[in-house]
Structure formats: structure tokens, C-alpha cells
Amino acid sequence: MHWFNQLRVTTRLVAGFLVVAVIGAVMGLLGVVNMGRMAEWTGKIYNGDLQALKAVQDANINLVYASRAQIGLLSASTMGERSAEKDQIVKSLGTMDERIRQVAGAFETPEGKALVKQYQDLSPAFRARMDKYVELVGKQPLDTSQFESQVFSESADLIKDSHALEAVMFQMVKRRDDRARINMEEARSVYHASRLWMLGLVLGGLALSVLLGVLLARALSRQLGGEPGYAAAIAARIAEGDFSSPVKTRAGDKSSLVFAMQQMQQQLSRMVRDFKASAESIGSASREIAAGNNDLSQRTEQQAASLEQTASSMEELTSTVRQNADNARQ
Structure with missing residues (x-):
């Protein structure tokens, strides 16, 4: 058959x-x-x-x-x-x-x-x-x-x-x-x-x-692996995002609709966990990048301040040199 x-x-x-x-x-x-x-x-x-x-x-x-x-x-x-x-x-x-x-x-x-x-x-x-x-x-x-x-x-x-x-x-x-x-x-x-x-x-x-x-x-x-109403209830729970409820299959069932929905539930559950882990990793990396950006910004500001001080010192030095030159001509 x-x-x-x-x-x-x-x-x-x-x-x-x-x-x-x-x-x-x-x-x-x-x-x-x-x-x-x-x-x-x-x-x-x-x-x-x-x-x-x-x-x-x-x-x-x-x-x-x-x-x-x-x-x-x-x-x-x-x-x-x-x-x-x-x-x-x-x-x-x-x-x-x-x-x-x-x-x-x-x-x-x-x-x-x-x-x-x-x-x-x-x-x-x-x-x-x-x-x-x-x-x-x-x-x-x-x-x-x-x-x-x-x-x-x-x-x-x-x-x-x-x-x-x-x-x-x-x-x-x-x-x-x-x-x-x-x-x-x-x-x-x-x-x-x-x-x-x-x-x-x-x-x-x-x-x-x-x-x-x-x-x-x-x-x-x-083919269904159970009653049509049971298969419909499983599909409704998965559609609502409930991946925790167990899906019962018959012994030795490897090809029915309910078995496929069980596999889909497990795959979706793993994908959601992976997405959460990935999101947490991305969030941690983002925070680290933000902290690095803040540190870089502070260093940039410090370097800018040092450059301003250096520029000021250079102006003062230039003014001093100019005065010395004027004094030497006199």
C-alpha cells in the first residue's frame, strides 16, 4: 500500500x-x-x-x-x-x-x-x-x-x-x-x-x-500525525510566538505534518535564541565602541588643547624672537 x-x-x-x-x-x-x-x-x-x-x-x-x-x-x-x-x-x-x-x-x-x-x-x-x-x-x-x-x-x-x-x-x-x-x-x-x-x-x-x-x-x-484540530492549535501557538509548549508526536513519526511543525518550532526557538545572543553581542560591542569613541573624543580634545597651548607658545616665542630681532637692530 x-x-x-x-x-x-x-x-x-x-x-x-x-x-x-x-x-x-x-x-x-x-x-x-x-x-x-x-x-x-x-x-x-x-x-x-x-x-x-x-x-x-x-x-x-x-x-x-x-x-x-x-x-x-x-x-x-x-x-x-x-x-x-x-x-x-x-x-x-x-x-x-x-x-x-x-x-x-x-x-x-x-x-x-x-x-x-x-x-x-x-x-x-x-x-x-x-x-x-x-x-x-x-x-x-x-x-x-x-x-x-x-x-x-x-x-x-x-x-x-x-x-x-x-x-x-x-x-x-x-x-x-x-x-x-x-x-x-x-x-x-x-x-x-x-x-x-x-x-x-x-x-x-x-x-x-x-x-x-x-x-x-x-x-x-x-500524514497529519494527529487530529486536524491539534495541528491547527500548534500552528496557532507558533504564530503567537509560543515556542515553549511541547509538540507531541507519535512514536516513530518522522514525516507527518505535526512532526514538521515540531521541527519548525524547535528551529524557530533556536533561531530566536541565536538572535537574542547576537543582539546581546552586538549591544556589548556597540557599548564598547561608544566607550572607545568617548575616550577618543576626550583624547582628541586634550590634543586640541595641547595644540592650542603649543600654538600660543609659538606665538609668544615668535613675538619674543621678533622683539629680540628689533632689539638687535637697535
Whole structure:
């Protein structure tokens, strides 16, 4: 971590915040991706499984309607009732085939395709037999006691065929139900995996954030050498000229701000002592120079007085010489 401690404080703080931001971004991205996967599985369950299940069940219901109308043909008391039951059979069988055709593509597995193929093989034969049955009943009188025996045998055969179709559609419903259950389990597994990932990232991000905070705090504390308030108080005392208060540093501290302020305090204290000593030396020398100047001045005055006396004596001597010279001429 030596390289980390060499970085600027601003760089370290920005790096720490960036790491936390990246963790948050990863968590958000993972959440978005997993939400998309959950939406995909949900859409697959609804559009693929539930819609197919509903369509097959609807086809089965229409088969029941057609079988009910088939029985209704036998008990119809008027030609209008026969016509209504015939229309119901045509409508129900048409709706049944249409609903199966709509969802045939949803059965993508080999087993599902086999079921669709089985239905496609049974349905045309069933409809053809139903058409023959309807035509046969249409030829019968309204009194059921006068029906041909073939009508009842054909009706029994149609019921068997309808049971075969029902069995196929039951298997199709079961297939879609199983597929929906599998998709639901996969969606649940995606949810659980996403929850574990999110929980892991949250805990990891929390741990990493705490670690970065501790590292940054230790690095800043190591650089400062103490609390920022303590460093500010030391600077204030030094600014006021107080060099006597001790500056406490941590054991082994040789590079912090507080250590540098301690060195500065000691250097300033030594410089002040040196300045005082120098000032006292200069003052003593100045006093000695002043005393020497006074002595020189006194001597100069004495010499001046002696020179004046000498000059006076010279004048007197000159006057005497002049008088002697005058006396000699006389």
C-alpha cells in the first residue's frame, strides 16, 4: 500500500469514492440484468405456457360442447333444435381446431410435437365421422324409437373418438403444465441467485467501503500525525510566538505534518535564541565602541588643547624672537 500512500489526498478520496460508485453501478447493472431475465421468464411462462394451456383447455371445452350437441341431436324434438345442435357441432369443432392450430408452435420439444401430430391425425377422422353422423341423424325422424341402430353405434364410436382426442389434449395440458412448472422453477432459481449476488455485493461493498474508509483515515492521520484540530492549535501557538509548549508526536513519526511543525518550532526557538545572543553581542560591542569613541573624543580634545597651548607658545616665542630681532637692530 506504499504506492497508495504516495498519492495525493484528493486522488485517494476520489479513488475511494469511485470504487464505491463502481460497486453501486455493478449492483445496479446486476439488478437490471436479473430483472430482465425475470421478465423474460415471466413472459415465457405467460405467453408460452399459460396461453398454450388456456388454448388447449379451451379446445377441450369445445370438444365437450360438440359431444353435448352430438347427444342433443338424438333428443331434439324439432328440426330447429336439430339445426341448432348441428351449428353448435360445426362451431365447436372449428373453434377446437383453430385453438390447437394457434398453439401448435408452442410445443417445441419432440414429445410436444408428437402430441400435436397425434391430434392432427385424430381430429380430421373425428370430424369426418361427426359429419357422417350429423348427416345420418338428419335423415332420421324426430321420434328416437324409429332411429336406425347405426345412429346409436355411430354415436358410441364418436364418444370413443372424442375420448381419444380428450386424452391427447389432456397430455398436451399436462405437458404445458409441466413446462410451466419448469419455467417457474428456473425463474425462482434466477431470483434466488440474483438475491444471493445482490446480498454478496452489498456485503462486499459495505466491507470494501469500510476498508477504504479505514485506509484513507489511517493515511490522512499518518500524514497529519494527529487530529486536524491539534495541528491547527500548534500552528496557532507558533504564530503567537509560543515556542515553549511541547509538540507531541507519535512514536516513530518522522514525516507527518505535526512532526514538521515540531521541527519548525524547535528551529524557530533556536533561531530566536541565536538572535537574542547576537543582539546581546552586538549591544556589548556597540557599548564598547561608544566607550572607545568617548575616550577618543576626550583624547582628541586634550590634543586640541595641547595644540592650542603649543600654538600660543609659538606665538609668544615668535613675538619674543621678533622683539629680540628689533632689539638687535637697535
